[in-house]
Amino acid sequence: MDDNTPNPDVLPVLVLGVSLDRPGHRPAYNGLKVLSRLRERGYEPGYLAGDLAYNNSEPEEWQLRVRALGYKPVYDYRxxxxxxxxxxxxxxxxxxxxxxxxxxxxxxxxxxxxxxxxxxxxxxxxxxxxxxxxxxxxxxxxxxxxxxxxxxxxxxxxxxxxxxxxxxxxxxxxxxxxxxxxxxxxxxxxxxxxxxxxxxxxAKHWQVLDFGGAEWQKVYFRLRNSVESYNGYAKNPLAEGIEASGTRRIRGIAAQTVLLVFQLAHANRRKIKNWVETLALDGRRPRRRTHHRRRTKPIGSWTPTGYLKPTG
Known part of the structure; x- marks a missing residue:
């Protein structure tokens, strides 16, 4: 926004579905289970990105089924x-x-x-x-x-x-x-x-955008960075600390899933609260200070031959 506050129409990244399993086990099954439930609840499908485990699945288990749900896959490759x-x-x-x-x-x-x-x-x-x-x-x-x-x-x-x-x-x-x-x-x-x-x-490798192109880079890296950013946010040891097993002292996948859902719900609530407090609504100043854009040239823009002007 012009006042350097977040756009109130652009929501922060949140977790909308969870499926817990052994690491690397049945990624297609678990991913499809979450996406199907989101579709049933009325969420409109859009671009879909994941790590390399997903597009290495069998097409009948992942690629064809997510396309049938209306999602537009965007992949990277081994x-x-x-x-x-x-x-x-x-x-x-x-x-x-x-x-x-x-x-x-x-x-x-x-x-x-x-x-x-x-x-x-x-x-x-x-x-x-x-x-x-x-x-x-x-x-x-x-x-x-x-x-x-x-x-x-x-x-x-x-x-x-x-x-x-x-x-x-x-x-x-x-x-x-x-x-x-x-x-x-x-x-x-x-x-x-x-x-x-x-x-x-x-079907195993087909995707909706041209690999490596400007639109692919914009969509794929935005989606993947959003996921990794949220992982780091929820793993914060001073907050939910989902990476620490000591925060869920109970055995069994079912019990672990229930506790993890509560932790992620709290992370979602914390993120929404922090986002709301940075908004300038009804002409009022935001409760939290937002980062100001620097007007100076970043150090990476300088070369041995002088200042490198942006090409974009």
Whole structure:
């Protein structure tokens, strides 16, 4: 807000559901149980992120079921899951998004190369952005069963392809696809204007946003940071201290769950109270002092050659 107080329309991060189990045991089952109950209580589904245990589950247990509930998954991947992940009708799934099969190898392997330190982060960002013209474009919205018609990027006017001569000579601003010759002819996605993608195709790794892109970074890291921030908040030894077993001196998962729920409810209440006290409501000053934005240049903005102006 202009007065440097929080926006009263943006609520703090809270815990809305709990399912307790052994560490790393049945993450898909427990996660789906919480999400289903939230859906039953009227909470609208939105973007959904979790740690690597969730998108390493079987699609029938997690990925397909959360999509059926209306959630839009946003994933990160293990090192061995990067690059090309699946293929259907000639189209390739690269880090959660369907692309033209002739997308250049440096673009396909960009994140692998980043992890292997063959490229720097700036190069990786440019390569990720360069994938966009090769992306299969939606022709229609998903139907009730989750099937969707998507168009070849050349047919959608995002690229040029010699297999489809009518897409050529559109200008040098569009990339020219270089399909690999095949004795059996073009694959289906190259022969047709569009193809139908079934929800089960590439379901294990598919996600709604382009991996590594600006929107993905904004959504994924905001969700993950919110989770980790709340964990640290509730583990505060001067408050709920949920990490300390001594705060729940009773045996059994059922009993532990009940006590943990009370602790998290108290953490929620404490967070809401602290948030309310920082609001400037009805023209009154907030009860708690908020952090003021500094107008000076941060130390990280200076380089040996002078001040580095923000690019954003």
């Amino acid at each position: 090192v061995d899951q990067l690059g090309k992940q699946a293929e259907t009708q000639g189209a390739i799934l690269v880090e959660g998004t369907w692309y033209c099969p002739s997308m250049p190898e440096p673009l396909i392997d960009a994140t692998k190369d980043l992890h292997a330190e063959r490229i720097d982060r700036g190069t990786w960002i440019r390569l990720i952005a360069a994938r966009k013209p090769y992306r299969l474009m939606p022709k229609e919205n998903e139907d009730a069963e989750g099937h969707q018609r998507v168009m070849c990027p050349a047919e959608a006017g995002k690229a040029q392809c010699p297999i489809k001569p009518h897409t050529l000579n559109r200008g040098i601003h569009l990339p020219l696809v270089d399909p690999e010759p095949s004795p059996i002819g073009p694959v289906k996605v190259c022969r047709q204007r569009s193809i139908t993608l079934a929800p089960a195709e590439g």
